[in-house]
Structure formats: structure tokens, C-alpha cells
Amino acid sequence: MSVAEPGPIGNAIERVSGGQAPGLLRRSLAVGRTRAGLMITVLVVAVAVVGPFVAPASETGFVGAPYTPDAAGTVFGTDYLGRDVWSRFLYGGVSVLALSGLCTVIGVGVGLLVALLAGYSRTWVDELLMRTTDVLLAFPAIVLALLFLAVFEPQPATVVATVAAGHAPRVARVMRAAVLDVAGRDYVRAAESMGLRRWPIRLGDLLPNVTGPLMVETGLRLTYSVALVAGLGFLGLSGLEADQADWGLMINENRLGFTVQPWAVLLPVIAIGLLTVGTNLVADGIARAAAGTDREVGG
Amino acid sequence: MHESERRLIAATLAAGERRSLTRRDVLRGLALGTGAVVAPSWLTACSASEPVGGTATEGSAGQPKRGGSLRMGAAGGGPSDSVDAHKPVTKPDIARVHQLYEPLLIRDNAFKLVPVVAESVEPNGDLTVWTARIREGITFHDGRPVRPEDVIASFLRITDPKDPKVGAQLLSFLDRNGMRKVDDRTVEFALERPSALFLDAISEYFQGIVPEDYNPEKPVGTGPFAFDSFDPGRQSVFSRNEEYWREGEPYVDELVIIDFTDDAARVNALISGQVEAIESLPYGQISVVEGDQNLTVLESKSGNWNPFTMRVDVEPFSDVRVRQALRLMVDRQELIEQVLVGHGSIGNDLYCPGDPCYNDSLPQREQDLEQAKSLLKAAGQEGLQVELVTSPVAQGIVEAAQVLAEQARGAGVDVKLRKVDTGVFYGDDYLSWPFAQDFWGTRSFLAQVAQGSLPTSPFNETHWADKDFVSLVESAEREGDEDKRCDLIQQAQEIEYDSGGHIIWGFVNLVDAYTKKISGLEPNVAGHALDRYGFRHAWFV
Numbered sequence: 001m002s003v004a005e006p007g008p009i010g011n012a013i014e015r016v017s018g019g020q021a022p023g024l025l026r027r028s029l030a031v032g033r034t035r036a037g038l039m040i041t042v043l044v045v046a047v048a049v050v051g052p053f054v055a056p057a058s059e060t061g062f063v064g065a066p067y068t069p070d071a072a073g074t075v076f077g078t079d080y081l082g083r084d085v086w087s088r089f090l091y092g093g094v095s096v097l098a099l100s101g102l103c104t105v106i107g108v109g110v111g112l113l114v115a116l117l118a119g120y121s122r123t124w125v126d127e128l129l130m131r132t133t134d135v136l137l138a139f140p141a142i143v144l145a146l147l148f149l150a151v152f153e154p155q156p157a158t159v160v161a162t163v164a165a166g167h168a169p170r171v172a173r174v175m176r177a178a179v180l181d182v183a184g185r186d187y188v189r190a191a192e193s194m195g196l197r198r199w200p201i202r203l204g205d206l207l208p209n210v211t212g213p214l215m216v217e218t219g220l221r222l223t224y225s226v227a228l229v230a231g232l233g234f235l236g237l238s239g240l241e242a243d244q245a246d247w248g249l250m251i252n253e254n255r256l257g258f259t260v261q262p263w264a265v266l267l268p269v270i271a272i273g274l275l276t277v278g279t280n281l282v283a284d285g286i287a288r289a290a291a292g293t294d295r296e297v298g299g
Numbered sequence: 300m301h302e303s304e305r306r307l308i309a310a311t312l313a314a315g316e317r318r319s320l321t322r323r324d325v326l327r328g329l330a331l332g333t334g335a336v337v338a339p340s341w342l343t344a345c346s347a348s349e350p351v352g353g354t355a356t357e358g359s360a361g362q363p364k365r366g367g368s369l370r371m372g373a374a375g376g377g378p379s380d381s382v383d384a385h386k387p388v389t390k391p392d393i394a395r396v397h398q399l400y401e402p403l404l405i406r407d408n409a410f411k412l413v414p415v416v417a418e419s420v421e422p423n424g425d426l427t428v429w430t431a432r433i434r435e436g437i438t439f440h441d442g443r444p445v446r447p448e449d450v451i452a453s454f455l456r457i458t459d460p461k462d463p464k465v466g467a468q469l470l471s472f473l474d475r476n477g478m479r480k481v482d483d484r485t486v487e488f489a490l491e492r493p494s495a496l497f498l499d500a501i502s503e504y505f506q507g508i509v510p511e512d513y514n515p516e517k518p519v520g521t522g523p524f525a526f527d528s529f530d531p532g533r534q535s536v537f538s539r540n541e542e543y544w545r546e547g548e549p550y551v552d553e554l555v556i557i558d559f560t561d562d563a564a565r566v567n568a569l570i571s572g573q574v575e576a577i578e579s580l581p582y583g584q585i586s587v588v589e590g591d592q593n594l595t596v597l598e599s600k601s602g603n604w605n606p607f608t609m610r611v612d613v614e615p616f617s618d619v620r621v622r623q624a625l626r627l628m629v630d631r632q633e634l635i636e637q638v639l640v641g642h643g644s645i646g647n648d649l650y651c652p653g654d655p656c657y658n659d660s661l662p663q664r665e666q667d668l669e670q671a672k673s674l675l676k677a678a679g680q681e682g683l684q685v686e687l688v689t690s691p692v693a694q695g696i697v698e699a700a701q702v703l704a705e706q707a708r709g710a711g712v713d714v715k716l717r718k719v720d721t722g723v724f725y726g727d728d729y730l731s732w733p734f735a736q737d738f739w740g741t742r743s744f745l746a747q748v749a750q751g752s753l754p755t756s757p758f759n760e761t762h763w764a765d766k767d768f769v770s771l772v773e774s775a776e777r778e779g780d781e782d783k784r785c786d787l788i789q790q791a792q793e794i795e796y797d798s799g800g801h802i803i804w805g806f807v808n809l810v811d812a813y814t815k816k817i818s819g820l821e822p823n824v825a826g827h828a829l830d831r832y833g834f835r836h837a838w839f840v
Binding site for chain 2: 060061062065066067080081082153236241242243255256257259260261
């Protein structure tokens with residue numbers, strides 16, 4: 001019988017490292033809210049990406065008197081400086097999307113690395129990393145961001161670094177728990193007993209088995225990134241050129257004329273709102289699908 | 300930073316306490332002041348040229364009536380606000396000073412000097428000794444008469460070398476030990492050097508006359524309203540001065556000045572009837588107020604200006620052709636339309652359009668992109684790329700920078716905007732930015748030059764030090780004859796017009812609003828809101 005032992009274990013390793021992600025994506029898409037969220041997200045992303053190419057007026061040119069809702073030749077009137085609101089809106093999404101995307105990738109990437117390192121070391125490394133995260137977690141993300149941006153002159157790179165730095169400890173916390181859970185399973189023990197080194201185990205056995213939580217976490221962090229980046233833009237801290245269009249900044253620039261010319265505020269508000277709702281629905285859908293997966297495996 | 304804060308720092312500098320403008324000074328200023336614009340008018344008045352209306356008591360809505368409590372919404376203010384006669388910094392401070400105190404003279408709505416606490420102020424032949432006669436029967440709020448000792452004490456307090464007040468720098472030529480009581484109603488002032496600027500220096504609202512034993516905790520002056528209560532950053536209450544020297548004034552029993560740091564809150568307070576009048580109506584809200592039949596917009600021309608400043612001593616602006624090219628690439632009318640929503644008047648790269656000596660023989664400079672390009676080419680600066688440092692230090696500053704950057708593209712110039720925090724803008728690098736912006740109030744030409752266009756000026760952003768210009772200005776200040784002085788001033792202005800470092804595209808109109816329940820406020824050219832806070836001649840209809 002002992003000869004047959006390696007069989008199931010080997011299968012398990014194969015099955016697991018054979019990639020859980022595509023299956024999870026398929027199952028997530030079967031969830032209604034994922035599909036709805038994906039549609040909304042794709043719509044907003046499309047507006048942001050295609051927008052600059054189809055905008056009727058230039059990003060910085062003047063088309064009429066400031067705050068004129070019915071200026072000739074415009075769809076949504078003019079902003080506080082007399083520029084075309086619709087064109088500014090079409091130009092203004094790229095910065096929000098690009099910055100939040102980058103923040104998410106970097107933040108989640110760093111957090112994941114920390115989690116893999118800490119969750120599967122069971123030494124002082126784990127203690128050191130986790131206590132450091134605890135300290136960082138004590139600061140609310142927005143406060144940390146404002147602190148950084150007050151010290152360094154706001155620039156897109158600083159904003160990305162700041163927001164990502166806010167994400168990393170939170171991602172690390174959640175992912176470490178997931179890693180810890182997987183690290184005790186039999187197939188990991190089996191891999192260990194086969195003499196595999198730690199990093200191959202982390203990447204080959206642990207990582208593929210935490211994709212569920214990872215994707216949920218990514219979706220969630222994307223939502224927060226959008227909100228945070230737009231918020232910093234609103235405060236004028238995104239470090240963009242002063243005349244560059246940006247959804248967050250648009251809200252701030254035009255808020256005083258809201259009673260006269262609401263579109264200059266409403267359009268970016270609607271877009272940012274839809275984007276956060278969309279990404280959140282996707283994250284939620286994946287979470288549900290992943291929960292289903294766990295039950296399957298557990299059962 | 301506020302205009303008067305800038306003067307306060309200048310006063311400190313003049314007193315020799317500090318050799319350079321430090322960040323700490325400026326940040327302290329920022330903490331105190333949140334407002335923008337506002338400033339004085341002196342000598343021959345640096346204001347827009349159309350004085351409107353005579354005394355407001357003969358306003359449009361019939362005979363003035365007595366009674367009522369008038370509430371005004373002021374812009375800005377904070378916990379460090381004061382009611383000190385000589386240290387107004389924020390807009391609410393300035394509004395309060397106008398109620399409590401009065402200087403010897405003041406500029407009226409037609410920009411003529413009129414006597415207030417004084418009956419007359421006369422110079423001797425060479426402008427070195429000036430004699431002021433105090434108005435008969437004028438009293439402080441506590442009933443005591445104004446004596447020569449009080450006048451002398453007021454000026455000693457303003458020019459105190461240990462604690463110079465806002466108006467100290469203006470009086471730099473005053474001999475502190477040369478003030479003398481001649482008789483019970485006459486004071487003599489001696490100057491250290493002859494100056495035609497004396498009358499303007501004493502006719503500022505922050506040069507008020509206070510009693511010899513003045514205590515800013517329990518402020519007493521000769522103004523139309525007496526002190527009741529003061530809650531810094533929130534509100535202050537004043538009651539009618541029953542013994543006021545102007546017959547019948549003031550008409551209301553009580554005046555309440557309420558601080559609003561938020562623009563939208565201030566407008567809402569007016570619309571909902573929480574206040575009767577507000578200053579600084581944001582441009583975006585003008586149509587809202589105009590659409591309300593219970594409200595009136597009060598718009599006043601002013602000499603307030605927001606220039607672009609090019610340093611004449613660093614590349615690329617040290618080449619006069621580059622400065623000329625940048626001045627030619629500006630479409631001034633478009634700046635007024637987009638930045639001020641049309642609420643301004645056009646500039647010709649010269650300040651003080653209201654000065655009687657203003658040189659209006661120089662042709663209005665228009666946008667000429669071809670000429671600008673060829674000047675840049677001649678200077679070897681084709682495809683010029685420059686960084687413009689901008690900061691939201693006053694309404695419309697950053698907006699003007701954005702419009703300029705857009706206009707510059709037409710001349711093939713790439714203006715990179717660097718938007719910095721106000722603290723950074725007025726920090727260590729203030730006055731050394733090669734290409735930046737600033738804001739200034741309404742002044743006479745000579746007074747403005749003393750503040751910003753001489754090598755000795757505290758705020759010479761452009762590092763302007765033209766020798767011919769300096770000698771013309773020095774002669775003008777010593778010149779007693781007005782025609783000769785104007786001739787010198789016009790020559791000086793021509794030099795700035797041809798080769799100066801300012802791009803002066805326009806002058807800002809002040810836009811305020813009040814309800815139709817009150818009357819008696821008129822447009823005022825002095826560069827101060829709400830008819831120079833003229834509530835003494837306002838009444839409830």
C-alpha cells in the first residue's frame with residue numbers, strides 16, 4: 001500500500017498548481033453581480049480610454065463664458081474657466097484610472113510578497129513583518145497619504161507610492177491569514193518532504209491556492225484606490241499639471257458654480273461613483289464564487 | 300497672504316528687526332489672514348477712473364430712516380483676528396477698523412482727500428513740515444475730546460520701532476521726535492526728508508486716531524460705531540455712536556459683522572436672510588444673486604491688479620525682447636472674460652490707472668503673436684519653455700495662469716505650470732521665482748513704486764532696478780508742483796511700459812451683494828468691499 005501513497009498527494013499537487021484562477025474566473029462570471037459590475041466598469045473604462053479621441057473640443061481651450069450651462073456648441077456647457085465640460089470630462093478619466101490601477105497593482109503586489117514571506121516562515125521574520133504592518137495599520141489611509149504629500153511635493157509618482165503604501169499592510173494582513181491557512185495543508189507538507197525549497201513552495205503551492213482571496217482583495221483595493229485618488233485629486237494633491245483635466249479635480253474646481261452649472265460636478269461624480277460600484281460588485285462576485293470553491297474543496 | 304500682512308512685514312523689515320523675509324513671518328501671516336485683495340488708496344489715488352455717486356446719504360431710495368440692526372457677512376477671519384486700530388490683517392479686521400476708528404483725512408468716493416478727524420492739513424514750502432488742525436468738538440466714544448496729545452500718541456504707536464504697525468512703512472519719512480503740540484487743536488509733523496506722500500500716508504484707514512491711553516482690549520475711537528463685543532473668528536457687535544460728528548449718521552442702531560470663511564456659506568446666509576450684506580460674491584454665484592428679486596449686486600471698479608512677474612535679472616527674461624514677446628502673446632480681453640467673467644477692466648502693463656498722473660497716451664497693448672514670435676526668434680528663444688509658479692493666493696490667480704498657458708501655445712511658447720501651496724509660494728523662494736504671479740491693491744503710483752518697483756522696495760518681485768526710472772521717481776516724490784510731478788511720473792511709466800517685468804492684463808472689479816431691505820451703499824473705487832464698509836450711511840428702507 002505504501003507504494004500507492006505518493007499517488008493522491010502527487011495528484012493533489014498537480015491539481016492545485018494546475019491553476020485554480022481560470023476556473024474561479026469562470027465561476028465568478030456565473031454570478032450575476034460580477035457580470036453587472038464588469039459591465040459598469042468596462043463602460044467607465046471605455047469612456048476614459050476612448051474619451052480623449054472623441055472629445056469635441058480641446059482639453060484646455062475656451063469655448064464660452066465661465067459657468068454657462070447652455071453655451072453654444074457645447075453639450076453640457078462650460079466650466080469655471082469657460083472650457084467645454086463634456087470634453088474635460090472625456091479627457092479627465094485617464095489620470096484617475098491609470099493612477100488607481102498602478103496603486104492597486106503595486107500595493108497588492110507588495111502586500112502579497114510580505115504575506116507570502118511572513119505567512120510561511122514561522123520565524124522572527126513573521127513577527128517583524130506583522131508587527132510593522134500593525135504599526136502602519138494604525139494610520140488611516142487618507143491621513144497617511146496627506147502626511148506624505150505634505151512632506152513631498154505632490155507628483156503622480158508620489159501619489160501612487162503613497163496610496164500603494166497605504167494598501168500594502170492591509171493586503172499583507174488579509175493575505176497572510178490566507179497563506180497561513182494553506183501552509184498547514186497536506187500538499188504543502190508533501191512538497192516540503194520532497195525537499196522543495198521555500199520560495200518554490202511559496203510560488204508553486206501557496207500562491208495558486210490563495211488566488212480567491214487575492215482577487216477579492218485586488219478588487220476591493222481597486223475600489224479604495226479610485227476613491228482615494230479621486231479624493232486627492234479633489235484636494236488638488238494629485239500633482240497633475242494645473243490645467244490638466246481630472247475627474248477629482250473637476251469636482252473641486254467647479255463646486256462653487258454647482259447651483260448654476262451642475263454638470264461640471266455631476267459628470268465626474270457619476271463616473272467615479274459608477275467606477276467604485278462596478279469594481280466593488282466584481283470583487284463581491286469573485287468573493288462569492290471563491291467561497292463556493294472553498295466549500296467544494298472542504299467538502 | 301493678505302495685502303496688509305505684506306505691509307505689516309514690510310513695516311517689520313523697515314524697523315530693522317529682520318533683514319530678510321522669513322518663512323516664519325509669512326506663515327504667521329497666513330495663519331492670520333485668509334482673504335485676498337483689498338488695500339488702500341493714497342496720494343493721487345490709484346483707482347479706476349469713474350467715481351460713482353456723491354455721498355451715499357443722497358442715494359436712490361429716498362430719505363434715510365433711523366433704526367434697525369444691520370448684519371454683514373465678512374469673508375475669511377480666524378481666531379487671531381483683532382480690533383486693534385493699527386493692525387488690521389483679515390477682511391473682517393478691516394471691516395471693523397472702518398467702523399471704530401477714523402484717520403485725520405480719507406479719500407472720498409470721488410477720490411478727493413476729505414478731512415475727517417482733522418479739519419485741515421497743510422505743508423510748508425519745501426514739504427518738510429505739515430500742520431494738522433483737529434476738528435472742533437470731535438470726541439472719542441467715551442466722551443473725551445480728541446487732543447493733540449492723542450494724535451501724537453497714535454502716530455508714535457503706529458511707528459513704534461519695537462512693534463511697527465501696518466502703516467509704519469508708509470511713514471518711514473516721519474521724524475518721530477519732531478511731532479509737536481502747537482495749541483489745543485493744532486499738531487505739527489516734521490519729516491526727515493521732503494515728501495509729497497505725507498497726505499496719502501496719513502489718509503489710510505489703518506492710521507486711525509486713538510486716545511493716548513489706548514487699550515486694544517477696550518477699543519475706543521471716533522468712528523461711527525462704538526465697540527460692544529468681539530468673538531474672534533465668529534462675530535463682532537457694534538452700537539451706534541450717539542455723539543458722531545457727521546449730522547444724523549449712523550442710521551442703524553446696531554452693526555453685527557459675522558465671519559464666513561466658506562464662500563458658499565456666505566452667499567447662502569444672504570439668500571436666507573441671515574445677513575443683510577456680504578462682501579466678495581464669487582463670480583459663479585453672481586447669476587444666482589441677480590436672479591433673486593430681493594437682492595442687489597454691488598459692483599465697484601478698482602485698481603486692484605494681479606500681475607505676472609518676470610525677473611529682469613535672470614535668463615531668459617534678462618533679455619528685454621523675451622519680456623516684450625511675453626507681453627505681446629497675452630490676450631488681455633480673453634483673460635478678463637475667462638478669469639474675471641468680464642468683471643474687470645483692461646490693463647496696459649502699467650499699474651495705478653486711477654492716478655491723475657497715469658500715462659494714458661501710451662497705446663493699448665494688444666495680442667500680436669507674429670511679433671512675439673519674431674522677437675523670440677531674434678532673442679534666440681524659439682520654442683521657449685518656461686516654468687510659471689502659481690498658487691491660489693487670491694481669487695483668479697491660478698485661473699489666470701491656466702489661461703496664460705493656453706494663450707502661450709499660440710506663440711509657440713510652452714508655459715509649464717507649477718502650482719505650489721501658498722505657504723511654499725510665500726516661503727523662502729518668494730521674490731526669487733523667475734516667473735510667477737502676485738496680487739496688489741489700489742494705490743497711487745508713487746506709493747506703489749515704493750512698495751514694489753525700487754531696489755529698496757520690500758516686494759520687488761521683478762528685481763526691477765532701472766537707473767533712469769529710479770531717478771525719475773525720486774525727483775517726483777520731492778516735487779511739490781503737481782504738473783511737474785505728473786510729467787516725471789509719466790516718463791517713469793513709459794520706461795516700465797517699454798521694458799518692465801510685469802505683465803499687467805487687467806484690474807479686478809469688486810463684487811458684493813446686499814438685500815433690497817437696505818439702502819445707502821454705492822460703488823466705491825477705493826478697492827474695499829461694500830462701499831468701503833460704509834455702514835454709517837446705510838439704512839433700512
